[in-house]
Amino acid sequence: MPLRLHSLASPARFDRFARRILPWTWVLAALLIPCGLLWGLAFSPADYQQGDTVRVMYVHVPSAWMAMACYALVALLSASFLVWKHQLAGIAALAAAPVGACFTATALVTGSLWGLPTWGTWWVWDARLTSVLVLFFLYLGYIALAGSFDDRSRGLRAASILAVVGVVNLPVIKFSVDWWNTLHQPASVLRLDGPAIHASMLWPLAITAAGFAAFFAALLVVRIRSELLAWRIEALMRRRSAGAA
């Protein structure tokens, strides 16, 4: 389906929805992130083994979660775009991907920084680390593919297919710590039998994570709007230049 101009011209329902939730998400993000980070930096206890380096956790772990959740979302949106031809879903996925890539990057960098004191090196080719790197490339591939078609809507459809197929990597990342003997920590929060870390660490972690999620939601709305504008601008320009003929 080529993207009809009018179907984009007034994604009115999205706009109404966005208008309603946007203030809330900004407020939530602005409250939760500083709160969680400060808590993590200043008021949570140092680890008896790792000392103060454990504070990296409060940025590392939420980033890592967001990196994976974001990919899951991109894949989900892409799938619904492909199946139900819901244009907005495809555009939303396109808008979300760079955010996910950024979270992946921060997870990688903070993890590396954390690795130096704990493992004695900032990079090992351990399965967890490498698979997150692969996730980063998957994001890059998705973004690059979407951008390398002359026709935006064809690029979006091709990239959506990639996003859906790329889901195979999520289990590899999630379970890499179980399948291999890795240096990396196995899951201690997101486990079937409940979290296994102390509440004094769980709280700031949960608050930062919630803050990141709120931030993501707010940013996503802005980026979707921006993306919609880009499509309209391009369509207009195309028509102008074609009309001038």
Place this chain on the structure above:
Amino acid sequence: MAGDGERPHLLEAANLACERGGRLLFEGLSFSLPPGAAAVVTGENGSGKSSLLRIVAGLLPATEGRVAWRGEDCRREPGRWRREMVFLGHLDAVKPALSVRENLAFWGARDEKLLEEMGLAALAGLPAAMLSAGQRRRLALARVAARPGGCWLLDEPAAHLDETSSGRLERMIGHHLAQGGIAVVAAHTARGLGDALPIRLGPGT
């Protein structure tokens, strides 16, 4: 759309519109063809002849409107729809590494008579890489000729052909129409398709 008297129309295109590269090529285009009828699409370069053929073939989604074959929307029943649909674009779909005969076999056409009808009998064993432009076009036409009776969509079928072969093409289309097939042909002149339904597309670029 209703039939033409008693004969039901095989191909019906209703209210087609096509926008490409930001330019509206055509809109509100409707036509329908009963068995044995042909349409000839003319228009300047860039007016959308090829685009129209690709829409009818189902290669390109129409911006608006629908196409029905034997009363069924082509998007719904791709299997049945496509079995009778034969498309020939600007490209010949010829495999240079295969011989002429093998090329036809590749598309499921094993009848030696086809080679003769298209004047390819003498070239049958030659690798297609060695064909001249017109000979290659004839090979592409032979693939089409192998499946008469359905819906032929031919984009400038006479490109590169000489007089003799243009005559072969006319005979081939005539034979097909006589068997109750229909044909939509894009061309720069309506020559040789005198009684075909003319479809004239808007200005080109």
Place this chain on the structure above:
Amino acid sequence: MAGDGERPHLLEAANLACERGGRLLFEGLSFSLPPGAAAVVTGENGSGKSSLLRIVAGLLPATEGRVAWRGEDCRREPGRWRREMVFLGHLDAVKPALSVRENLAFWGARDEKLLEEMGLAALAGLPAAMLSAGQRRRLALARVAARPGGCWLLDEPAAHLDETSSGRLERMIGHHLAQGGIAVVAAHTARGLGDALPIRLGPGT
């Protein structure tokens, strides 16, 4: 071969023969063209029109005979010979990833007037992948038009062109001939090249 009265002949082909795929396409073919003259090569599919043009261009070695440009054998002095020789085959030599304007620049043609003359001005920024068949052919012709005055070898230049653009092609060739250039054009009809030297090739396949 001597000149035509006082004007020295620019292009001289003497006793050319060509054998391809075991078939002798032509032999003993001689012709020569003074400045401002054109030749039109006609013949059936597979009669060797393209082969002749490729021999003159120096892409294909002749089985026999020689071609001289300004009195020099083309094989001996490839540098000088080729600077003035412009070849357009069945293929358009268009890079789909580049825009129309960039395609021309790729072949060293930066003149915006070329775009206008070939009716490509409105398409200048479009990636060539989005051109229609005739538009692409026009782009190929614009490349040729950028180098008037030498020897043009055009193989079915009017393929895929509509009426308007065929007119453009005729004007373009006329302008070139008026500047003292010469042209050898392969075509299925001699239309638009009325006073050109006719070269009719033998039977095709």
Place this chain on the structure above:
Amino acid sequence: MAEFLDMGGDAATVWPAYGVTIAVLTGLLVASLRTYARRRRDLERLERTGRDNR
């Protein structure tokens, strides 16, 4: 305060980690907002100049 800044000797790990995260996220935020604003301006300009010829 100095003690807090020192992070138990792990300042070189903790502060860059927080710094990078905050920098990347604010960078993304700023970039997104600016592109959005730019596109709004572009569209307005486009809609103001020239009518739609269709």
Place this chain on the structure above:
Amino acid sequence: MTGIGALVARDLALAVRRRGEAGLTLAFFVMAAAIFPFGVGPDPLLLGSIAAGVVWVTALLASTISLDHLFRGDLEDGSLEILVLDHRPLEGVVAAKCLAHWLATGLPVVALAPLMALLLNFDMDAWWVLVLSLAIGTPALSLAGSVGASLVLGARRGGALTGLVVLPLCLPVMVFGVGAVEAALAGRPVLPHILIEAAILVAGAPLALKASAAALRIAVE
């Protein structure tokens, strides 16, 4: 479904014409195998311990090399349009292409694996596991490759983009393929790895075919 057999036969016939591809794959494979022992030095133990990984990685890279061919010829000579319009499902066409690709790139690797293993001083008791894991894994690589190749087909350019798109998709298969060999070397049970690998192939194949077919439809627009 009667036509699918004909489809496969046809693509195979065409593939046989293009032995060049197999030659290139083999050349790459041999070169890679010749290069690795250099770095590792002659230590047979070390060499043996990385042999499986090297063979697997090389197989993966070798299969990526010829991916750009897979559909591009068909796109450029116009055959792809006809194939997309065929009344038989496009997935069948893709499957036939994948099979042809596997025959040209996967099969030689499987066949050569024992020799490579020997050269790299691989523990020969486990060689059949290596061969088995490759035999199951390389078709999956071809399938994943076809997804990447068809996706970049309509794009302005392939090359690095193809690789970037394909390699992440291939990873899971390789992980379990290597896992099986390592389990065999360590005396642990091999079956679970092989089963997971096979499961990925079986479950992934329809997905990959569907995805490729969809991507091809986009490419001919």
Place this chain on the structure above:
Amino acid sequence: MTGIGALVARDLALAVRRRGEAGLTLAFFVMAAAIFPFGVGPDPLLLGSIAAGVVWVTALLASTISLDHLFRGDLEDGSLEILVLDHRPLEGVVAAKCLAHWLATGLPVVALAPLMALLLNFDMDAWWVLVLSLAIGTPALSLAGSVGASLVLGARRGGALTGLVVLPLCLPVMVFGVGAVEAALAGRPVLPHILIEAAILVAGAPLALKASAAALRIAVE
């Protein structure tokens, strides 16, 4: 010879024009290198010992993956005919193509080699040897590749020979390239290897250009 500069500029423009291509190629390399640890395991010592091989194989992969593009596009869209007819020597055209190919595939490897070496735990005292050997070797790979790529074009039926042609051309370069690195790691003199590598490049370049040009002339006949 004045026109050759323009020729190179043009081909480079075509290669560089594809925005983001360089970034894409870099990502592709790291991705390709990231495959190895999945195969051979995370042991830093082991990885360090195969690092040179990994980098070199990746370079080979990058160079071969886009080889088929080198002239085929030009042949099929008809540009090759025009290039052959250019008044400037065809060898110049080939050189320009090789340069563009190297800039797109070789240069990124050379640039990235130090980082890869670092990531793969390579002995950092020898990193400059790795870079040097790649800097001399990758152009040779591009040149050898161009011979192979142009030969297939002429071979009517797909040519089973490409791989076999490219193999003996590339192998010596790679052997001496990796050899130099090995020598550096073992504390032996590096210069002989580098000199031989350079000699292959210098002696081979004109030969490769001539051979490619001849093959291209045959291809357009």
